[in-house]
Amino acid sequence: MGLGSDMYRQQILDHYKNPRNYGELEDPDFTHVGENPSCGDTIRMDVDLDDDGETVEAVRFTGDGCAISMASASMLSERLHGMPVEELDALDTDDVTEMLGVDISPMRVKCAVLGRQVAQDGAKIHRGELDPDEDRTVTEE
Ligand code: FES
Numbered sequence: 001m002g003l004g005s006d007m008y009r010q011q012i013l014d015h016y017k018n019p020r021n022y023g024e025l026e027d028p029d030f031t032h033v034g035e036n037p038s039c040g041d042t043i044r045m046d047v048d049l050d051d052d053g054e055t056v057e058a059v060r061f062t063g064d065g066c067a068i069s070m071a072s073a074s075m076l077s078e079r080l081h082g083m084p085v086e087e088l089d090a091l092d093t094d095d096v097t098e099m100l101g102v103d104i105s106p107m108r109v110k111c112a113v114l115g116r117q118v119a120q121d122g123a124k125i126h127r128g129e130l131d132p133d134e135d136r137t138v139t140e141e
Helices: 003-017 067-080 085-090 093-100 106-126
Strands: 030-035 042-049 056-064
Touching (some): 042 106, 067 093
Antiparallel strands (some): 042 056
16 A cells, blocks of 8 residues: 555545535436345435536535445536536446555455436436336446
């Protein structure tokens, strides 16, 4: 473990203790709640899109989860601002673990990707591509 990894650990702790964009939007274009089935922790993501519906304008999240899940959602919320929805759709597990900057054990991957999955599923439901009753959060790993 070098200094670089310590820095990332500090960053994760900081996002966990001081989550960015924590809260709710008043009238979001879409909102979605998803659960990590392995622990039952949930994250809610509220997303506002710009007028053409193609770019993320604002994000707020709330949730109750471990440091990895909360830090990951917090970092993601910062990254999502101004991101084309197409890019959000394409975010994969590697993008999330790269953002976190530390090795994530297979057991914790579901924690790390929870926020991303909730945002992606929310966008799909908004476009009518996913049945909101279909619970597929974090099932891909
Ligand atoms: Fe529940 Fe990590 S232990 S999200």
